[in-house]
Amino acid sequence: MSTDGVPQRTGDNLDPWYANYAERASGLSASEVRALFAVASRPEVVSLAGGMPFVSALPQELIQDAMQRVMVENGPTALQYGGGQGIPELRAQILEVMALEGIKASVDDIVTTTGSQQALDLVTKLFIDPGDVILAEAPSYVGAIGVFRSYQANVVHVAMDDDGLIPDALRATIARLRGEGRRIKFLYTIPNFHNPAGVTLSAERRPEIIEICRENEILILEDNPYGLLHFDEPVPNALRSLDPEGVIYLGSFSKTLAPGFRVGWALAPHAIREKLILAAESAILSPSSFSQMVVSEYLATADWRAQIDRFRGVYRERKDAMIEALSEHLPQLSWTNPNGGFYVWVTLPDMLDSKQMLPRAVRELVAYTPGTAFFADGRGRHAMRLSFCYPTPEAIRTGVRRLATVVNGELDLLDTFAGTGRLQLPAAPDYGSTPPSDLR
Amino acid sequence: MSTDGVPQRTGDNLDPWYANYAERASGLSASEVRALFAVASRPEVVSLAGGMPFVSALPQELIQDAMQRVMVENGPTALQYGGGQGIPELRAQILEVMALEGIKASVDDIVTTTGSQQALDLVTKLFIDPGDVILAEAPSYVGAIGVFRSYQANVVHVAMDDDGLIPDALRATIARLRGEGRRIKFLYTIPNFHNPAGVTLSAERRPEIIEICRENEILILEDNPYGLLHFDEPVPNALRSLDPEGVIYLGSFSKTLAPGFRVGWALAPHAIREKLILAAESAILSPSSFSQMVVSEYLATADWRAQIDRFRGVYRERKDAMIEALSEHLPQLSWTNPNGGFYVWVTLPDMLDSKQMLPRAVRELVAYTPGTAFFADGRGRHAMRLSFCYPTPEAIRTGVRRLATVVNGELDLLDTFAGTGRLQLPAAPDYGSTPPSDLR
Numbered sequence: 001m002s003t004d005g006v007p008q009r010t011g012d013n014l015d016p017w018y019a020n021y022a023e024r025a026s027g028l029s030a031s032e033v034r035a036l037f038a039v040a041s042r043p044e045v046v047s048l049a050g051g052m053p054f055v056s057a058l059p060q061e062l063i064q065d066a067m068q069r070v071m072v073e074n075g076p077t078a079l080q081y082g083g084g085q086g087i088p089e090l091r092a093q094i095l096e097v098m099a100l101e102g103i104k105a106s107v108d109d110i111v112t113t114t115g116s117q118q119a120l121d122l123v124t125k126l127f128i129d130p131g132d133v134i135l136a137e138a139p140s141y142v143g144a145i146g147v148f149r150s151y152q153a154n155v156v157h158v159a160m161d162d163d164g165l166i167p168d169a170l171r172a173t174i175a176r177l178r179g180e181g182r183r184i185k186f187l188y189t190i191p192n193f194h195n196p197a198g199v200t201l202s203a204e205r206r207p208e209i210i211e212i213c214r215e216n217e218i219l220i221l222e223d224n225p226y227g228l229l230h231f232d233e234p235v236p237n238a239l240r241s242l243d244p245e246g247v248i249y250l251g252s253f254s255k256t257l258a259p260g261f262r263v264g265w266a267l268a269p270h271a272i273r274e275k276l277i278l279a280a281e282s283a284i285l286s287p288s289s290f291s292q293m294v295v296s297e298y299l300a301t302a303d304w305r306a307q308i309d310r311f312r313g314v315y316r317e318r319k320d321a322m323i324e325a326l327s328e329h330l331p332q333l334s335w336t337n338p339n340g341g342f343y344v345w346v347t348l349p350d351m352l353d354s355k356q357m358l359p360r361a362v363r364e365l366v367a368y369t370p371g372t373a374f375f376a377d378g379r380g381r382h383a384m385r386l387s388f389c390y391p392t393p394e395a396i397r398t399g400v401r402r403l404a405t406v407v408n409g410e411l412d413l414l415d416t417f418a419g420t421g422r423l424q425l426p427a428a429p430d431y432g433s434t435p436p437s438d439l440r
Numbered sequence: 441m442s443t444d445g446v447p448q449r450t451g452d453n454l455d456p457w458y459a460n461y462a463e464r465a466s467g468l469s470a471s472e473v474r475a476l477f478a479v480a481s482r483p484e485v486v487s488l489a490g491g492m493p494f495v496s497a498l499p500q501e502l503i504q505d506a507m508q509r510v511m512v513e514n515g516p517t518a519l520q521y522g523g524g525q526g527i528p529e530l531r532a533q534i535l536e537v538m539a540l541e542g543i544k545a546s547v548d549d550i551v552t553t554t555g556s557q558q559a560l561d562l563v564t565k566l567f568i569d570p571g572d573v574i575l576a577e578a579p580s581y582v583g584a585i586g587v588f589r590s591y592q593a594n595v596v597h598v599a600m601d602d603d604g605l606i607p608d609a610l611r612a613t614i615a616r617l618r619g620e621g622r623r624i625k626f627l628y629t630i631p632n633f634h635n636p637a638g639v640t641l642s643a644e645r646r647p648e649i650i651e652i653c654r655e656n657e658i659l660i661l662e663d664n665p666y667g668l669l670h671f672d673e674p675v676p677n678a679l680r681s682l683d684p685e686g687v688i689y690l691g692s693f694s695k696t697l698a699p700g701f702r703v704g705w706a707l708a709p710h711a712i713r714e715k716l717i718l719a720a721e722s723a724i725l726s727p728s729s730f731s732q733m734v735v736s737e738y739l740a741t742a743d744w745r746a747q748i749d750r751f752r753g754v755y756r757e758r759k760d761a762m763i764e765a766l767s768e769h770l771p772q773l774s775w776t777n778p779n780g781g782f783y784v785w786v787t788l789p790d791m792l793d794s795k796q797m798l799p800r801a802v803r804e805l806v807a808y809t810p811g812t813a814f815f816a817d818g819r820g821r822h823a824m825r826l827s828f829c830y831p832t833p834e835a836i837r838t839g840v841r842r843l844a845t846v847v848n849g850e851l852d853l854l855d856t857f858a859g860t861g862r863l864q865l866p867a868a869p870d871y872g873s874t875p876p877s878d879l880r
Contacts (some may be wrong), residue, residue, distance in 0.1 A: 015711030016685060020625060022569045022591075028718040055519040063519070064511045071504045074716060079495040079503070079698035114554050114702075114724045121723045125590070143725060150565070151723045152461075185460060204671030219457055245456060257518035260729040262554075278468040282590045283561045283723070284554045285583060288731060289700040385615045 023130070027149035037104035046399030048322075048386040049367040051195065051342055055258050057314050059302065063258075065299035074293060083290040084266070086112025090221040090296040094265055097299075098251065101227055102237030105244065109273045111280055112287050115223060115253040116264030121147050122279045123221055123248055123266065127185045128153045133177055135187040138166055139345070139374030139383070141195045141223065144188055148376070153185070162336070164201030165189055167208045174216050178273045185249075186219040192235045193341025195225040196374045196385035200339060203236035225252040225264075228308050230340035232317040245269050253295055255342070256308050261291040309315035317343065321393035322386060325400035330407060335386075342389035345371075347382060348407070351414050357406060366402035463570070467589035469763040486839035488762075488826040489807040491635065491782055495698050497754050499747065503698075506737035523730040524721035526552025526705070530736040534705055536773035537739075538691060542677030543666055545684065549713045551720055552727050556665060556692040556704030561587050562719045563661060563688055563706065568593045569626045573617055575627040577605055579785070579814030579823070581635045581663065584628055588816070593625070595816035602776070604641030607631055607648045614656050624689075626659040632675045633666040633781025636825035638812045640779060642777060643676035650683045665692040665704075668748050669781035685709050693735055695782070696748050701731040755782065762826060765840035770847060775826075782829035785811075787822060788847070791854050794824040797846060806842035 025165075070078050091110040098105065113119040120143070128134070130152035136144065138157030147157050156177060159169040170187070177184055187210070191201035201209070213220050222239045240249040252264035268276055280287075298304065322344055326335055335346045346368075348354060353371040369387075371380025386403075388396055495648070504664060508520050525531075531550040537609070538545065553559040560583070569572070570592035576584065578597030584687055588595050596617060599609040610627070617624055631641035651662050662679045682687040692704035720727075738744065761837055762784055766775055775786045786808075795810040809818025809827075826843075 004851075017709065017712055020567055020659060021715070022565070022567055022572075024569075025566050025715055025719075028715055030565075030718060052521055056516050058519060060511065060515045061517075063515075064508065067511070068504065069509050071500065071507070075500045076496050077700075079500075079700040081492055081694075081699045114728075118723060125461050125462070125464050126468075127460055129464075132462075143722075146722045152718065152797045175456060205804065219460060247647060254521075259521045259725075260517075260519040262724065262726075262728040262731075268630075269455075272457060274466055275461070275465055278470060279590065282468065282583075282586045283558060284702065285557045285699075286498075286702075288554075288702040291702075291728060291731065365472065 011337055024150060024152050027152055032125055043364065045365050045367050046391055046395050046402065047367045048388070048391065048396070048399050048403070049369045050390055051387055053255050053259060053342075054311070054314055054389045054390055055260070057310060058258060059307065062302045063294070063298055066295050066301060069301075070290070070293045070297050078290040078293045080289055081290070082286040083109075084286050085277045086110070086287055087289065087292045087296065090263075090292045090299075091265075093296060093299045094251065095197070096254075097228075098238070098240075098249070098267065099234065101224070102241035103249065103267070105267055109270055110265050110267050110272060110291055111276050112263060112265045113277045113280060114264070114284060115254055115259065115262040116223065116250040116266070117143060117147075118262075118280070118283070119250045119264055119266035119276075120144055120221075120223065121349045122184075122276055122283065123250075123268075124148060124151045124153065126272070126275055126279055127219070129183075132185045133182050133183055135170070135173065135218070136376075137189060137194065137197065139189060139196055139371065139380055140188065140376075142369075143375045144223065145374070145376050147189070154182075157375060157377060157379075158187075160197060160199065161196070162199050163205060164191060164194070164199055165205065165209060167205055168211060170209065170212050174212070174218070178216075184218055187213055188221045188223065189239070191227075191239060192224055193229065193338050193343070195226070195341070196205075196343050196369070196371075197334035197345045197402070198338035198341065198343045200235055201343075206236055206239055207242055210239060210246065214243065220247045221250070222247050223250045225250075225255045226341035228256055229312055229315060229342075231319065232339055233313060235340070240267060248272060256311065257295060257298065258302070260290070261295055263291050263295050268373055274427070312340075314338050315340075315389060316391055318388040319344070321396045321399060322388040325397045329404035333407070336439070342387050344386045344388065346384050346386055348384065349411070350382055350412055351380045352407065355381060357410055360409070361403060361406045364401045364406050365400045366406070369405065448532065448584070464592050464628070466591055466608055467592060468586075485802065485805050485807055485840065486648065486831055486835050487807045488654070488828070488831065488836070488839050488843070489809045490830060491827055492830045493695050493699060493782075494623050494751070494754055494830055495700070495766035497750060499742065500699060502742045503734070503738055506741060509735050509741075510697055510730070510733045518730040518733045520543065520729060522726040522732070524532075524551075524726050525717045526550070526727055527729065527732045527736065528705075530732045530739075531705075533736060533739045534691065534707075537668075537696075538678070538680075538689070541616065541664070541675065542681035543689065543707070545707050546680070549710055550705050550707050551713060551716050552703060552705045552732055553720060554662065554724060554727055555699065555702040556690040556706070557583060557587075557688045558720070559704055559716075560584055560661075562723065563626075563708075564588055564591045564593065564713055566712070567659070569765055571778070572622070572625045573622050574625055575610070575613060575658070575734070576631060576816075577634065579636055579811065579820055580628065580816075581630060582755065582809075582813045584663065585814070585816050589717050590732055597815060597817060597819075599758065600634070600637060600639060603645060604634065604639055605645065605649060606629060606653060607645055610649065610652050614652070614658070618656075623677075624658055626661050627653055628661045628663065630663045630680070631667075631679060633669065633778050633783070634666055635781065636783050636811075637785045638776035638781065638783045638810070640675060640784075646676055646679055647682055649823075650679060650686065653687055653711070654683065660687045661690065662687050663690045665690075665695045667780035668696050669752055669755060669782075670781055671759065673751060675780070678697035680707060688712060696751070697735060697738065701735055701855045703731050703735050708830070752780075755780075756830070757827060757837055758828040761836045762828040762840060765837045769841050769844035773847070782827050782828045786824050786826055789851070790822055792847065792850055793864070795821060797850055801843060801846045804842045806839045806846070831835075853858050
């Protein structure tokens with residue numbers, strides 16, 4: 001587009017507007033998980049990378065029936081704008097869902113959102129000025145780190161072990177940061193079947209974490225998409241159940257029902273909830289009436305608890321397949337053994353770099369998420385996240401076998417070159433930018 | 441929640457976290473339109489306030505059929521996460537929609553969003569640092585002003601007349617702001633059937649506006665939800681059709697189909713589009729697969745152009761009813777006479793204040809949106825927006841008759857008190873905070 005006599009825009013050929021972006025835009029970069037979507041979509045690749053629920057296990061006819069009824073009985077309402085807070089019927093049902101983890105709340109304090117990801121975005125928008133600190137487990141959810149970065153937060157990780165976030169580490173981190181004069185805005189935590197670590201915060205530690213945050217006047221952002229997907233005993237009560245004024249709780253129907261509707265929610269202390277609704281209205285006016293009404297109708301008419309039980313059975317079988325395959329083919333590695341959720345966290349020997357190894361894995365037709373995706377500070381090179389949610393047990397066994405070929409090949413190579421200096425493996429290739437909608 | 445021996449949080453009783461919000465949170469406040477939602481929902485009130493399309497005019501069976509086919513043929517894909525950019529099939533169909541306004545583009549440069557409101561939010565997030573200036577028509581869309589405020593932009597209004605934005609006013613405003621050393625990030629404009637002003641940017645002015653922005657290296661954000669809803673001749677070609685590298689175009693299915701799906705889009709220059717996708721993924725991971733697929737299936741199988749024609753007929757009849765009623769009952773006022781869209785902008789005599797008058801109007805069972813909602817600088821007290829999109833022609837006539845009672849009552853009152861000093865009318869009451877999902 002050039003017009004005679006009109007000055008051309010400055011900027012470069014690639015982006016004439018590059019000088020115009022907000023400072024925060026520099027925090028937007030493609031995540032490793034995102035790049036992987038393109039790789040993992042090839043049908044011959046066993047993807048242990050994504051976090052997609054196995055929606056084929058859903059009673060599709062019941063969902064269709066719910067849609068049909070919503071349209072026949074309330075079509076014009078379903079097709080119309082709704083309120084920014086979400087429909088009251090669904091919010092009342094969300095109370096029943098949360099009651100399973102000990103939460104008592106008012107329907108007024110729930111805001112339904114476009115997936116709980118949007119709630120994460122809105123809470124961050126509401127609280128984070130550039131440079132503010134957010135505490136998060138080490139490692140933490142890649143999508144949360146991305147949101148926090150997009151508002152120019154500094155994420156500081158806090159150590160975790162098999163019982164979840166370590167209270168002493170939390171205390172020490174807070175003390176250090178306060179000593180440095182830094183402003184801590186909230187603790188972001190995934191207490192149940194942690195993404196990516198696979199561990200659960202023990203019942204004993206929960207009141208202790210609450211207490212530490214209360215003493216230090218630090219808000220808790222409790223992200224709990226997986227809590228109901230336990231394999232054996234249920235998870236301990238939610239942090240929110242222990243401190244209604246100190247916790248913003250995020251929930252989702254993406255894992256217990258289906259992500260395609262994009263229905264999640266935030267439960268927040270009253271004054272925060274007011275601001276959350278305003279932020280939500282500013283961002284999208286109102287969440288989809290239709291999506292909310294279908295989810296509500298499904299909850300009202302289907303045996304959703306039994307369906308969650310079925311999901312537990314599906315995921316448990318897959319988790320067992322993964323752990324057995326790891327034991328058989330990669331006994332030299334260590335991993336977490338989750339009691340629910342979607343993920344196993346695998347630790348590699350120090351000489352292996354999961355990001356550098358990924359191209360070889362893809363050549364062997366298996367994909368995983370490198371550990372670096374889950375840290376804001378460059379750590380995670382010697383770890384990876386394996387997902388067991390989507391592939392069949394058979395595919396999982398195949399995938400882990402392929403992964404063993406890659407890992408053992410790398411170790412052999414390192415043995416061969418031992419003493420010749422650090423072996424430099426090539427960087428991961430560019431997998432393109434458009435994640436396909438149908439991942440395997 | 442008090443725990444013995446544990447220090448209580450600072451902050452006040454209403455909000456223990458009040459000291460923790462980000463600076464931008466102070467820009468979040470309830471809009472007049474929002475407060476009105478609660479009022480307008482009472483069935484006895486004729487609301488000329490909202491912007492809800494008349495979805496009852498939709499062929500509901502065709503939409504149900506589309507849903508059913510999506511579920512039967514592609515259920516697991518519809519229920520799953522999708523890509524952050526939106527599904528390719530729908531993006532290809534969006535090209536056909538935009539071609540009606542002269543736009544040629546690549547399917548790669550479209551990002552589907554949770555309504556075009558989300559696109560507005562993402563573009564603002566991408567470009568606005570606190571204090572940056574956004575140019576916007578005087579008046580402008582209340583939801584855009586809200587988003588801009590939420591990212592701490594300064595909105596500077598540019599005068600418009602019956603032919604839309606005035607080029608000389610735009611030149612003068614840019615020169616003044618540049619002289620003050622202020623940083624202008626973009627021009628936000630609604631060229632067609634402006635919300636709230638009801639006017640359309642003339643064909644002659646379009647290249648001139650483009651030229652001014654190009655010379656000054658100012659990006660244009662073209663918001664066009666109503667363009668296809670013309671009553672007589674179609675609108676001139678989109679600004680985007682004249683300068684693909686200088687315009688981000690926002691479109692929506694909320695007015696031409698239904699808002700309940702929350703499907704809108706942005707068409708952006710290539711480099712900006714890349715960042716928009718990252719911002720969208722950060723905000724919500726992916727837009728609803730199900731919603732996008734239903735819209736796509738509807739577009740593929742229904743005669744959507746004929747349906748838009750039917751909408752034109754419905755809205756034209758309602759606009760005519762409103763203009764006739766205004767002419768009959770309020771001949772002393774002036775108003776715009778739109779050739780499409782949803783809104784008429786009414787100018788009151790200087791001694792009337794539309795915000796102060798609103799409680800009386802509601803008592804007379806009619807609601808409107810006070811003009812102040814559409815300005816970032818406090819103007820608009822002597823104007824109001826009347827919507828003709830949702831109520832029937834009969835209800836519109838009743839509403840305008842009631843409005844005339846209120847206006848004439850106020851004028852009589854002012855006459856009575858003439859010479860006794862400025863009459864102080866009471867402030868508008870608090871209408872509560874929860875907008876209902878079913879507005880009238």
